[in-house]
Amino acid sequence: MAEQKILYPITMSMKVAFTSIDGVQIGTATYDFPNSITPTQDEVAAAFAEVEDRLPNGYRVMSRFEHFNMIMKELTGSSMAFAMPALKESEVWHDPATANSISIRDFDDEELEEDGS
Incomplete structure (x- = not known):
């Protein structure tokens, strides 16, 4: 149906x-x-x-x-540039650089530490 x-x-x-x-x-x-x-x-x-x-x-x-x-x-x-609020875990943002949607769950703590972020 x-x-x-x-x-x-x-x-x-x-x-x-x-x-x-x-x-x-x-x-x-x-x-x-x-x-x-x-x-x-x-x-x-x-x-x-x-x-x-x-x-x-x-x-x-x-x-x-x-x-x-x-x-x-x-x-x-x-x-002036403003501090931007973080995404909630359930939120996704369209990334124009890769034409994909990314979520904060796409990165784990180890990846962020390796990048120096």
Whole structure:
């Protein structure tokens, strides 16, 4: 049996933050999901990949650090770099450098000690 979609009186969109390779220009690309439907995690991942694939040459998705500081600048008006909160064990961040999602569980204490982190 196919998964049943529940319809709501909503419109959902996703903004993907990106930057130029040299870090001079930043922006967001908006992806609009179909009206009245909550997207699944797979649909969000597919939409993210589509946006990432459509970025012009010379641009890439922001790193976690870049995105956090963009949000903090919008909230505070300050251009200083902020200390970034750690991920919770259950959280995953998309890593644009490897085009994979990484979790803090991907590293154990021995690996971190070897890297000097």
